[in-house]
Amino acid sequence: MRVLAAMSGGVDSAVAAALAVDAGHDVTGVHLALSPDRQTLRSGARGCCSVEDAHDARRVADELGIPFYVWDLADRFREDVVDDFVAEYAAGRTPNPCLRCNEKIKFTAVLDRARALGFDAVVTGHHARLADGELRRSVDAAKDQSYVLGVLTPEQLAAAMFPLGGMTKERVREIAAERGFAVATKADSHDICFIPDGDTRGFLARKLGSRPGPLVDAATGATVGEHDGTYGFTVGQRRGLGVSVGDQQPRYVLGIEPVSRTVTIGTADLAGVDEVATAAATWTGRAPGLPLRAQVQLRAHGRPVGCEVVAGDDGGLVLHLDEVQRGVAAGQSAVLYEPDAERGDRVLGQAAIRLSRKRQEAVGH
Amino acid sequence: MTYTEPVYLDHAATTPVLPEVLAAMTEQLGRVGNASSLHASGRSARRAAEQARERLAEALGARPSEVLFTGGGTESDNLAVKGLFWARRQADPRRRRIVVSPAEHHAVLDSVEWLATHEGAEVTWLRVEPSGRVTPEALADALGDGSDVAVASVMWANNEIGTVSDIAALAATAHDVGVPLHTDAVQAVGQVLVDFGATGVDALTMTGHKLGGPMGAGVLLLRREAECTPLLHGGGQERDVRSGTLDVAAIVGLGVATVAAVHGRVERAAELARLRDRLVAGVVERVPDARLNGAPLDDVVRSGPGRLPGNAHLSFPGAEGDALLMLLDARGIECSTGSACSAGVARPSHVLTAVGADPDRARSSLRFSLGHTSTDADVDALLEVVAPVVERARRAGMGRR
Numbered sequence: 001m002r003v004l005a006a007m008s009g010g011v012d013s014a015v016a017a018a019l020a021v022d023a024g025h026d027v028t029g030v031h032l033a034l035s036p037d038r039q040t041l042r043s044g045a046r047g048c049c050s051v052e053d054a055h056d057a058r059r060v061a062d063e064l065g066i067p068f069y070v071w072d073l074a075d076r077f078r079e080d081v082v083d084d085f086v087a088e089y090a091a092g093r094t095p096n097p098c099l100r101c102n103e104k105i106k107f108t109a110v111l112d113r114a115r116a117l118g119f120d121a122v123v124t125g126h127h128a129r130l131a132d133g134e135l136r137r138s139v140d141a142a143k144d145q146s147y148v149l150g151v152l153t154p155e156q157l158a159a160a161m162f163p164l165g166g167m168t169k170e171r172v173r174e175i176a177a178e179r180g181f182a183v184a185t186k187a188d189s190h191d192i193c194f195i196p197d198g199d200t201r202g203f204l205a206r207k208l209g210s211r212p213g214p215l216v217d218a219a220t221g222a223t224v225g226e227h228d229g230t231y232g233f234t235v236g237q238r239r240g241l242g243v244s245v246g247d248q249q250p251r252y253v254l255g256i257e258p259v260s261r262t263v264t265i266g267t268a269d270l271a272g273v274d275e276v277a278t279a280a281a282t283w284t285g286r287a288p289g290l291p292l293r294a295q296v297q298l299r300a301h302g303r304p305v306g307c308e309v310v311a312g313d314d315g316g317l318v319l320h321l322d323e324v325q326r327g328v329a330a331g332q333s334a335v336l337y338e339p340d341a342e343r344g345d346r347v348l349g350q351a352a353i354r355l356s357r358k359r360q361e362a363v364g365h
Numbered sequence: 366m367t368y369t370e371p372v373y374l375d376h377a378a379t380t381p382v383l384p385e386v387l388a389a390m391t392e393q394l395g396r397v398g399n400a401s402s403l404h405a406s407g408r409s410a411r412r413a414a415e416q417a418r419e420r421l422a423e424a425l426g427a428r429p430s431e432v433l434f435t436g437g438g439t440e441s442d443n444l445a446v447k448g449l450f451w452a453r454r455q456a457d458p459r460r461r462r463i464v465v466s467p468a469e470h471h472a473v474l475d476s477v478e479w480l481a482t483h484e485g486a487e488v489t490w491l492r493v494e495p496s497g498r499v500t501p502e503a504l505a506d507a508l509g510d511g512s513d514v515a516v517a518s519v520m521w522a523n524n525e526i527g528t529v530s531d532i533a534a535l536a537a538t539a540h541d542v543g544v545p546l547h548t549d550a551v552q553a554v555g556q557v558l559v560d561f562g563a564t565g566v567d568a569l570t571m572t573g574h575k576l577g578g579p580m581g582a583g584v585l586l587l588r589r590e591a592e593c594t595p596l597l598h599g600g601g602q603e604r605d606v607r608s609g610t611l612d613v614a615a616i617v618g619l620g621v622a623t624v625a626a627v628h629g630r631v632e633r634a635a636e637l638a639r640l641r642d643r644l645v646a647g648v649v650e651r652v653p654d655a656r657l658n659g660a661p662l663d664d665v666v667r668s669g670p671g672r673l674p675g676n677a678h679l680s681f682p683g684a685e686g687d688a689l690l691m692l693l694d695a696r697g698i699e700c701s702t703g704s705a706c707s708a709g710v711a712r713p714s715h716v717l718t719a720v721g722a723d724p725d726r727a728r729s730s731l732r733f734s735l736g737h738t739s740t741d742a743d744v745d746a747l748l749e750v751v752a753p754v755v756e757r758a759r760r761a762g763m764g765r766r
Contacts (some may be wrong), residue, residue: 028691028695033710067691067694067695069687069690069691070710070711071687072687072710072711113688113761113762116757116760116761116762117688117691117692117757117758117761118692118757
């Protein structure tokens, strides 16, 4: 097959490209330039968009003897990922930009272009298993990235290759070292690539400016403080609220209301939810019949919880959780899994969380 | 897909080393000797370097003392632009202006911009014809009375679209108001007649690897009376304007390559023009809306070609240069899209932008450049695949919405 390897300059995508070459594919490497103002050198462990990262990717491609190009997708990335990220926060939601990037950039913009140019598939260094069109968790639970791939459709998955899902990160580094790749010991990237200093609140403040509003205690309805912008908060957040309420019990963000810019906080007993309503779902395979028993993961690196999935009134889903969960934020994806200890939990699909609540309250309305 | 040899249509990037250059350099590399040493080995090295200097000077209509060996075209451009600027401003602090074409090579542009940022230079951008040519009228307008101008720089032939300017006329225009003219002739030497003395320019950049010589060896031809402040300080080997131990083997190779390129020029230029005309006609026949950028193929400047005979620069509306290059590369055909940034991101060509092309046209362009090893078979190979490649690239769109 003619395969396009998306090469960030990190160890995972380097080994994925190498494995695609080993498998006998005709591989071409592509580094995605996602930032218009690229730094010359990498700073810390964040991001993959410095000139140094492009060089690292090129070095590996040259060693593999495959063609290598840089594709400038900075405009698309800004529109589809960065602007969306800012708009979601402005609307009081908590987006996942990595998921959005996979959905809109790697498996839409890149895949469409690759197909038009005559490629059959895109190979990436994601840690997830993909066989027979079924997307499953990586064998390396700590590195599993199936959550941020949960948004992919059957058509996208049909043209994707994830050769690393069956091995641990440790094994990936071993393979890189065996091949003499200089990136074998390169630090893992983490956090959000377009916020290289890691200061998300500062980034949003620069984009959105000061948008002050009240902090309201749920129990009393009293305004207990002021904030500079709802974008500084995520549902479930405990630290950095900047208020102290009389009883000294820890407070959590319970809700964010973007129009009045009200951030509601409350004690732990109020922070739990067991019912989640979502927007319309996307499915990695044929849409399953509802109701459905499944596991759901409600944020990146979150612990999966059992649930009953039923159809909502408005084309979305309603998830009845087996256990009360905290920190269920609108804007995050609820990724549904079918447990499978043998072959890895299978990703069924995902839907964006719209709101969450305690079921008894819902009944009361 | 297996290809034995790529079809190389990127001679303006670099061209294969000539066999006689390889032989001469190999011989010289086997000999010990620093050209600055006083003993026999040093004298022998000195003799080889000076013979190369004399032959190169003769081939380019310069005096041997006007030949400064450098590390290549970029160094020569930096030395000319910065060195002339510093020396002329030193002599008269009012001279802070640099008059330059926006279609120059980045070695000139970035030097000028560095001087503007760090040395208080003021830049006057020259008007450029749609063909890419700078006219004496445009230069005269930009120079004014010349009293505040430190240096002017206009390339002899453009590296992307191949347009030749009338450097003799531009030099006369600059001299009318007492301003020195530098010209980057990296692409011109060996393709069009370059006579340093007859042209009257004050400084001329050339390099070896575009002619079948080695990389990393270039020349700045600098008139004896021109004052130029050095960039590199040290042994003062080159007229005290450039320091550094002479790379004698590279200089020998550069000399052999330059003499060969200049002596074989008329015959080779005719052959390159024939192949180039076939290439352009063949591409346009297969992709009717492909458009030639730069001067017409039969353009004439001062009784010589107005366009480099080996240059074909074409836009393919609706297709991205990036995609075209990649698809051709996959079929073993090597060409260029113009400039890429240090990360490898293709950028709309500043040359096409300077001549008034819109960004889409600038992004949809490819440069095919022919050289001494080019054959009809190379052109045939391109013509065989160009139509399906363009069609496929068009399906991939411009990579944007």
